[in-house]
Amino acid sequence: MTYLTQKTIKNSASFSGVALHSGKNVNVCIKPAEPDFGIVFKRVDVKKNNIVYPNFANVTNTSLNTTVSNEFGVKVSTIEHLMGALFCLGIDNALIEIDNEEVPILDGSAKKFIEKILLAEIQVSNSPIKIIKINKEVEYSEGDKFISVKPSTLSLDIDFQLKYKNEIIGNQRNKVKVYEDDLKDVYNSRTYCLYEDIEKIRHNGFAKGGSLDNAVVVKGAEILNPEGLRNKKEFVNHKILDCIGxxxxxxxxxxxxxxxxxxxxxxxxxxxxxxxxxxxNFSILEIKEKNLSHTLINRQLLKSIA
Known part of the structure; x- marks a missing residue:
């Protein structure tokens, strides 16, 4: 068994907490799954047609979170932090049971998800992993906002930039090598908002469960959270976490x-x-150790996130 084989969670891991946008209390249980099962959500509060696949084609909302839905309209929202935790821990297969439509926000980062999953331990299989290799550069832009992806050798590099008029956030930029760098600051970085946007966000039906316990709030030149920031680039690092998820x-x-x-x-x-x-634009490759014995893909970053 190697780091280049598929992984699942060894024991079930449970989470409970308030949902950021709905404000409802939610329970989540991540359970082990067989190789090639993938990541699957199951709405246990719904009696039938309750399986939801977190696939880009099933994304039905991207306003302040990522929501996925199935063909029957059953949805799971705010999946990005949990998906980011699973990605970077190398979890390929898991059944995620959830009793409401939104993943709990916990502390606003991926920190608690990662801690619980590590306590539940990771089970390594004999089945080789699969990866997506980008073959051609692809870009998407809207106005001055843009994102691009291009081929790389054996890494996933994310170069992210923020531009805010707010003097605390300002222009932040960070670049990480997801399979190689210490990503503790990325996992620990919380969701954030400007104080002046809160009323509008709530008027639109979002952030009903938001508080200083699960989000960084910036008011002018002040961080309203008593503990301040967790790292100097927490704002852009959180966006990188979202991007990974x-x-x-x-x-x-x-x-x-x-x-x-x-x-x-x-x-x-x-x-x-x-x-x-x-x-x-892409290839899906089955990775075997004899092909990429030196790769850092799928490595467990236990030291980075402990």
């Missing part, structure tokens, strides 16, 4: 170089849709 709706881990400016869930989803429109 949204990229996992491709179905597999990706080998590519991603560059984004002022993007978010919508741009990442549109990029994936554009990539998969043309089979020449």
């Amino acid at each position: 949204d990229l996992y709706t491709s179905g597999y881990r990706i080998v590519a170089s991603v560059k984004c400016s002022q993007g978010g869930h919508y741009l990442t989803n549109q990029l994936l849709r554009k990539v998969f429109q043309n089979k020449e």
Whole structure:
């Protein structure tokens, strides 16, 4: 058994908490699954037609979160932080049972998801992993916002830039090598908003469960959270976490170089849709150790996230 084989969770891991946007209390249980099962959500509060696949083609909302739905209208929203945790822990297969329509926000980052999954341990199989290799550069843009993906050797690089008029957030940029770097700051970075946007967000039916316990709130030149920021680039690092989680709706881990400016869930989803429109843009490869014995793909970043 190697790091290049598929993994699942060894024991069930359970989470409970408030949903960021609906404000409802939600229970989630991640259960082990067989090789090639993939990541699957099951709405246990719905009696039938309750399986929802977190695939880019099933994304039905990208406003302030990523929501996936099945053909019967059953949905699961705010999946991005949990998907990011699964991606970077190398979890290929898991059944995620959830008793409401939105994944709990917990502390606003992926930190608690990762801690619980690690406590439940990771089970390694003998089945080789599959990856998506990008063959051609693809871009998507709207106004001054853009995202692109191009071929890479054996890595997933994400170069992300934010541009805010707010003096605290400002212009932040960070670049990470997902399979190689210490990603602790990325996993620990919380969702955020500007204080002046809260009323509008809630008026539109979002952030009913939002608080300083699960989001960073910026008011002018002040961070309203008493503990301040967790790292100097928490804002852009959280966007990178979102991007990783949204990229996992491709179905597999990706080998590519991603560059984004002022993007978010919508741009990442549109990029994936554009990539998969043309089979020449990508290849799906089954990775065996004899082919890539030196690769860092699918490595468990236990030291990075402990």
